[in-house]
Amino acid sequence: MKRFLASLEPREVGLIAAALALVVDQGSKLFMLYGAGFARMAPGEAIPVLPFFNLVMVWNPGISYGLFPASGGLGTALLVAVQLAAVGALSWLLWRSHSRALTIGYGLVIGGALGNLIDRLLYGKVADFFHFYGFGYDWYVFNIADLAITLGAVAIIYDVLKPEHSGKTEHREGHEV
Numbered sequence: 001m002k003r004f005l006a007s008l009e010p011r012e013v014g015l016i017a018a019a020l021a022l023v024v025d026q027g028s029k030l031f032m033l034y035g036a037g038f039a040r041m042a043p044g045e046a047i048p049v050l051p052f053f054n055l056v057m058v059w060n061p062g063i064s065y066g067l068f069p070a071s072g073g074l075g076t077a078l079l080v081a082v083q084l085a086a087v088g089a090l091s092w093l094l095w096r097s098h099s100r101a102l103t104i105g106y107g108l109v110i111g112g113a114l115g116n117l118i119d120r121l122l123y124g125k126v127a128d129f130f131h132f133y134g135f136g137y138d139w140y141v142f143n144i145a146d147l148a149i150t151l152g153a154v155a156i157i158y159d160v161l162k163p164e165h166s167g168k169t170e171h172r173e174g175h176e177v
Contacts, residue, residue, distance in 0.1 A: 010097060010098055010099060010100045010102075010103040011094060011095055011097065011103055013100055013103055013104055013107070014094045014097070014102075014103030014104055014106050014107035014110075015094070015107060016107070017103070017104045017107030017108050017111065017152075018094075018106075018107035018108070018110040018111035018114070019111065020111065021107070021108050021110075021111025021112050021115065021144070021145070021148035021152075022111040022112075022114050022115050024144050024148075025111070025112065025115030025116075025143060025144040025145040025148065026115055026118060028129075028143070028144045029115075029119065029127050029129075029143065029144075032055070032127070032129050033127060036055075038055075038057045038127075038129065041057040042057070043057055043058060043059055044056065044057070044058065045057055046131065051134070052132060052133060052134040053130070053131065053132050053133075054131045054133075055129050055130065055131070056128075056129060056130075056131045056141050057127075057129065058127075058128040058129070058141040059123070059125040059126070059127060059128075060125055060126040060127075060128050060141075061075075061076075061124070061125045061126075062079075063079060063082075063083075063116075076120060076124050076125075079120060080117065080120055080121065083113050083116070083117045083120070084117070086113055087110055087113050087114060087117070090106050090109055090110050090113075091106075091110060093106055094106035094107060094110065099159050101155050101156075101158055101159040101162070102155070102156060102159040104152070104155050105151075105152040105153065105154070105155030105156035105158075105159065106152065106156065107152070108148040108149065108151050108152030108155065109148070109149050109152035109153065109156075110152075111145070111148050112144075112145035112146065112147070112148035112149035112152065113145070113149065114145075115143075115144065115145035115148070116143075116145045116146070119145075126143070126145075127143060128140075128141040128142055128143045128146070129141065129142075129143055130142050130143065130147075
């Protein structure tokens with residue numbers, strides 16, 4: 001498996017990251033909504049799992065953390081257009097990149113965005129389930145797509161901030177560094 005992954009081009013690794021994020025997100029949502037019966041739960045109803053973690057049914061009409069909530073068909077169409085534009089731009093960046101960390105980051109963000117886009121197209125809003133809290137802090141309710149987007153952003157930031165290795169030429173965004 002390690003040899004197989006090493007043989008892949010960075011953009012192929014990014015596409016695999018996107019596909020995995022999308023499949024895991026949609027699989028978890030299908031299970032939570034229909035396998036575990038969350039589709040029948042009242043919005044905000046919670047199931048305690050651990051002293052710091054609940055499963056909660058939340059329908060998010062906006063984007064990350066409920067920002068820019070869409071009200072009606074026009075608002076939803078606008079959010080769909082923004083998500084499609086973001087996926088298009090990130091796909092273009094992924095295709096041009098030669099850095100594994102960067103392509104994995106782009107791939108995770110693309111997969112997460114597509115996962116939430118599918119929800120928006122199917123339901124008009126995004127299904128969120130995971131709620132962490134503790135020590136007086138309360139985090140937002142999120143889903144696997146949101147987690148993939150966050151981890152992808154961390155990978156992109158890592159690639160931007162990582163120190164360059166001296167004496168080693170690296171290709172970044174199609175240019176030699």
